[in-house]
């Protein structure tokens with residue numbers, strides 16, 4: 087066993103941290119929350135120049151041939167700096183193109199993504215706000231060389247600025263709700279009948295409602311096989327969950343550091359509050375949980391990387407990350423006292439993102455259920 | 465033993481429910497700490513204060529001469545529970561008027577102060593709204609460490625210093641201020657006095673401090689050569705600390721019954737939501753609702769026990785701290801579990817509670833974004849637990 091990052095991975099981590107430290111201050115985060123677009127175009131370009139978008143692509147598609155661990159490292163740092171960006175949804179979409187796209191689709195889309203020329207996102211969730219197949223109600227009806235999409239998607243990140251959407255639709259009603267699902271690639275600029283509205287979330291993180299009113303999509307733009315789209319969705323949820331965990335580890339680590347620093351500085355009753363056992367034990371608990379979570383998530387990512395079955399570990403990671411990230415933020419605020427409750431102090435910014443992270447790619451109960459299924463099977 | 469309310473209390477409960485049905489918009493729910501933030505909410509709260517005053521409920525347990533009804537603590541308990549449950553706004557007169565300025569003035573105030581300020585609070589008018597100026601940048605949990613000075617000059621006090629986290633200072637007419645009057649006293653606790661300051665005085669500056677979710681709850685307040693008449697002193701000079709320990713108990717104690725009522729409402733709303741959405745079929749949801757129901761009922765017992773003790777004429781000691789910590793615990797559970805039940809819908813901006821994506825009028829997410837602050841205010845959980853350890857369990861002082 088080896089818990090260390092490799093030399094190259096360490097270099098990557100340092101360079102990402104240095105970049106975000108410079109480009110993504112908390113004032114920038116606050117500014118982007120108020121910004122209509124919700125991300126910084128100049129920063130996006132620089133990220134593309136640093137070859138972050140194509141980190142896991144083969145060279146032929148403009149990538150740098152990195153692996154899943156590299157991607158995880160990137161995302162963990164983004165979580166640490168709570169970078170507001172469509173990077174996550176774009177990268178996750180591109181992973182599914184890489185896995186399920188045909189050669190033509192790969193050649194057409196991946197190089198553009200690698201260059202930062204296109205923003206992608208996933209239109210998955212609907213009014214049930216779960217990741218269960220039965221929640222997919224948006225209909226896609228075949229008509230000659232096209233499909234007609236009708237329905238509404240919810241909490242689609244950055245749909246208001248996206249160039250392309252991956253849309254999960256129902257092409258037929260089958261006994262098993264996992265059957266009859268198909269994933270479509272929708273070109274926003276060329277499509278009529280799409281309506282996007284930004285949902286006012288607490289984190290101002292630009293999640294959208296997307297309404298499909300008689301939207302026509304060519305049959306060429308099916309990703310994977312018709313009727314077997316659940317495989318793609320499942321792949322996206324699994325990969326999305328691990329990466330979301332990495333983001334949450336980064337966020338929790340940042341909050342821990344802030345709270346720890348504050349506990350050393352803040353004096354009450356003539357001593358630093360960190361010398362009170364109540365505070366020290368809180369921090370010790372947070373610290374232990376975050377370390378444990380980090381290795382759980384690294385293990386899951388490593389399993390993916392080496393191609394071992396990883397579903398159990400991914401579910402363990404997400405269920406735990408949901409709990410740890412939230413607990414760390416709540417206690418982080420409390421350690422700061424009233425100042426932690428304000429807009430000026432950074433810890434609140436992390437807290438505002440707890441719910442978005444928790445419900446992305448499976449809530450705690452859904453992952454617990456998955457774990458139990460795996461345990462029963464073993 | 466008897467765990468039933470009397471007929472008088474039950475009749476009052478019915479009256480308050482009818483009031484809530486008549487006066488509040490359909491489906492109304494509020495969140496603690498919320499009413500002072502937006503102008504329209506505040507205006508509505510004040511209009512309700514006035515009506516509560518007209519019914520004699522606002523300060524019901526006060527003697528009639530000061531605008532009360534001489535109601536029993538049990539009647540007051542029922543009133544506070546119901547006001548929490550229905551989210552009746554405007555029950556506090558700022559953050560402090562009803563719950564601790566009034567009772568403290570009755571204990572320590574001069575006749576002149578009682579006659580002037582108590583009826584104002586009881587009137588439900590804007591001139592009866594108070595804020596509380598205890599905390600300072602270097603005096604939070606360590607409240608005795610305050611630096612704001614009040615210097616006697618002939619028949620006036622001249623006040624200089626800064627307060628912070630002052631809730632509702634931007635709404636208040638008066639400040640219930642703790643200041644240092646004897647900097648040379650051998651102990652920090654012997655330096656402090658309580659003064660009443662007119663917020664309209666020259667030299668008072670109020671700056672908003674905005675919460676991370678966008679609420680304007682508290683402020684920083686600067687006092688720059690603010691002059692108040694010597695008659696503004698409450699009780700004895702340099703005995704302020706000891707007076708305030710009593711009023712802090714009132715502050716914490718007042719949170720219990722309305723906190724319970726509010727929590728019960730959130731629980732009921734979640735149950736209703738679970739029924740409407742078929743979530744009730746899920747085993748894990750049933751367990752969560754059951755756990756919350758246990759704690760909410762426990763809370764009802766605890767706050768009632770505190771009232772019972774007081775109704776026998778005993779002074780509560782550790783009980784207000786116990787009830788405060790317990791309320792924080794229940795609210796944390798309701799907020800976390802409630803948002804789990806609502807799922808992704810619980811991330812809506814609490815300032816957009818009317819949006820079509822909000823469930824239950826946003827009451828659960830508002831609680832989620834606000835409960836950490838509620839748990840810090842009026843003494844953090846760590847401080848309350850220190851008090852419980854020391855005064856409830858007789859343990860040595862831990863800090």
Ligand SMILES: Cc1cc2nc3c(=O)[nH]c(=O)nc-3n(C[C@H](O)[C@H](O)[C@H](O)COP(=O)(O)OP(=O)(O)OC[C@H]3O[C@@H](n4cnc5c(N)ncnc54)[C@H](O)[C@@H]3O)c2cc1C
Nearest residue numbers: 359362420421423424598599604605629631841844846863
């Ligand atoms: C929403 C809100 C409204 C408020 N309204 C008012 C108001 O109207 N008027 C007013 O005067 N103040 C108000 N306050 C301030 C409140 O009273 C203080 O925030 C509180 O007393 C804590 O002080 P602090 O914020 O300075 O935290 P600190 O005292 O700095 O505490 C920081 C951390 O250290 C811990 N700690 C400190 N001492 C100990 C110890 N001995 N043992 C163990 N742990 C310890 C605390 O529990 C906390 O976790 C409000 C605060 C909030 C959040």
